[in-house]
Amino acid sequence: MQHLESPSQHASAYPVSLRCPSCRQIGVFTGHQNVTDLNWKSSNSGSIALRHAGVRICPNSDCRAIVFVVVQANDILETYPLQLIDFDASSLPAPILRSLEEAILCHGAGAYRASALMVRRVLEELCEDRKAAGKDLFARLQALKSSVIIPTELFEAAHELRLLGNDAAHIEAKSYDDITEIEASLALELAKELLKAVYQYTSLVARMRAMKKQ
Numbered sequence: 648m649q650h651l652e653s654p655s656q657h658a659s660a661y662p663v664s665l666r667c668p669s670c671r672q673i674g675v676f677t678g679h680q681n682v683t684d685l686n687w688k689s690s691n692s693g694s695i696a697l698r699h700a701g702v703r704i705c706p707n708s709d710c711r712a713i714v715f716v717v718v719q720a721n722d723i724l725e726t727y728p729l730q731l732i733d734f735d736a737s738s739l740p741a742p743i744l745r746s747l748e749e750a751i752l753c754h755g756a757g758a759y760r761a762s763a764l765m766v767r768r769v770l771e772e773l774c775e776d777r778k779a780a781g782k783d784l785f786a787r788l789q790a791l792k793s794s795v796i797i798p799t800e801l802f803e804a805a806h807e808l809r810l811l812g813n814d815a816a817h818i819e820a821k822s823y824d825d826i827t828e829i830e831a832s833l834a835l836e837l838a839k840e841l842l843k844a845v846y847q848y849t850s851l852v853a854r855m856r857a858m859k860k861q
């Protein structure tokens with residue numbers, strides 16, 4: 648939340664680099680000629696910094712989304728809608744895509760525990776879709792390992808993520824209470840890699856094999 652602390656003045660909007668909340672491309676967003684930024688001085692721990700708030704427009708001609716930004720020098724303090732982690736939605740089953748999008752939305756909003764729970768759900772749905780059985784999520788992921796192309800090291804490192812741990816026992820042990828941004832981001836990256844291995848490599852391999860038959 649931004650607060651205006653000193654008299655405001657208006658200035659023309661300067662370009663900022665963003666990942667578009669709508670088309671998810673990275674680009675240099677510029678302002679609109681008829682819309683000026685609101686500028687103000689903000690005091691933070693004794694130092695004074697100039698902040699700007701205004702609208703910027705996506706440079707992608709198919710998108711042209713309007714994004715509200717608050718910036719200080721080269722730092723983007725806030726955007727609305729939120730900037731979100733990029734992901735590849737191709738070939739994902741609809742329920743898994745819905746859960747993944749929700750995990751990414753929670754992450755973008757800083758709701759890391761909620762994001763971690765949704766990542767877990769993504770992985771549960773993935774195992775269910777691929778009929779990977781086992782007594783808990785880890786066992787199910789291990790079962791999945793035998794049928795997908797993914798480095799063994801990635802599965803082993805996944806053990807380090809507490810949020811993928813032993814189901815209800817971990818929730819009772821409050822493993823989720825101190826999920827950090829880093830852990831939530833890593834869990835999302837792992838989920839994206841597993842989804843890529845299961846759905847997107849398979850789709851690529853099938854398309855290439857189809858070429859051979861032509």
Ligand SMILES: [Zn+2]
Nearest residue numbers: 667670705710
């Ligand atoms: Zn865009």
